Amino acid sequence: MPNSPEEWDVLDWRGQPTGRTVARRYDGDDPASGLRSGESHRVAFLCVFRQGDGESELLIQRRAATKIGWPGAWDVTAGGSVLAGESSQDGAMRELREEVGIAVDLSTTRPALTINAPKTVYDVYLVDAPAGLDAATLPLQPDEVDAVAWANRASVLEMIGDGRFVAIKPSLIDFLFALHERPGLQTRSFFTEFDE
Numbered sequence: 001m002p003n004s005p006e007e008w009d010v011l012d013w014r015g016q017p018t019g020r021t022v023a024r025r026y027d028g029d030d031p032a033s034g035l036r037s038g039e040s041h042r043v044a045f046l047c048v049f050r051q052g053d054g055e056s057e058l059l060i061q062r063r064a065a066t067k068i069g070w071p072g073a074w075d076v077t078a079g080g081s082v083l084a085g086e087s088s089q090d091g092a093m094r095e096l097r098e099e100v101g102i103a104v105d106l107s108t109t110r111p112a113l114t115i116n117a118p119k120t121v122y123d124v125y126l127v128d129a130p131a132g133l134d135a136a137t138l139p140l141q142p143d144e145v146d147a148v149a150w151a152n153r154a155s156v157l158e159m160i161g162d163g164r165f166v167a168i169k170p171s172l173i174d175f176l177f178a179l180h181e182r183p184g185l186q187t188r189s190f191f192t193e194f195d196e
Contacts, residue, residue, distance in 0.1 A: 007084040008041040015040070015114075015121045021084045031081075032119040042121045044092035044111075045079030046104070049180045050129040050150065056181050057150040059135060061100065063166070064146050070166045072146070074159050076176075088123040100148055101139035112179055126180050153177045 005023040012018050022034035022041070032041060048059040059077045063070050078099040082091030089106040097103050104127060111123035135148045151159070156173050159165040 006081060008081055009084045010035060011040045011042060011121060013038050015042070015116070024081065035119050040116075040119050040121050042082040042088055042091070042123060043079060044082050044088050044095060044123045044125065046077050046092045046096045046106075046125045046127065047176055047180070048077045048096075048102070048127055048129050048133075050133065052150060052152060055152050056177055057152050058156060058177070059100075059129065059133075060149055060151050060156065060165075061140075061145045062147040062149075064142065064144055066143060073163075074151075074156075074165045076168075077148075082123075089125075092123070092125050099141050099144050101141075102133075113176070124176070126176065 005025065007021045007023055009017045010020040010022050018039070022032075024031045025033055035041065049056050050059070051057075060074050061077060062074050063072060065072045078092075078096040080091070080095045080099075082088055083094075086094070088111060089109060093104055093106055106125060106127075109125065112126040113122075113124040115122040115124070135150060138148055140146070140148065153173065156165060157170050160168060160170050160173065
């Protein structure tokens, strides 16, 4: 747990910053409980894909057993709340580097998908892994991530079905894989370096 609470930019109904910030709560309460009706904050997720044996695979992480939300459950590659003053891209880059030790450059990239939910705007980024990315050698943030692995669509859906994955709709996983695999998609690797 951080020494001081995270500060988030408060967003209006259009997803635009209001100029107000709110502190995340760590007392077991809803972390977004400081938001007023109609307000939200931004969360950025990054999904790293590679081409496996004839099908796409997603780099997934197992959340640390000490996490407040979904301890020990599998999740997408990296993600978390965008901090006050950060752009969505900056938040996604920071979370990926902190959680799994990989640096990317998303400075000129828009999210592949934005989802509006009560109290939260989710920005989802999809990137291709560079050739030779070895998940076994990634420097994981121990208080956030216990393990990483490559998983195809069927494996992720199976984990959702038996409760080993965070509460995410199977249709969203199908959509993320479909977005990544669609013909003509302008995909490229945004990786700038590996932390070893």
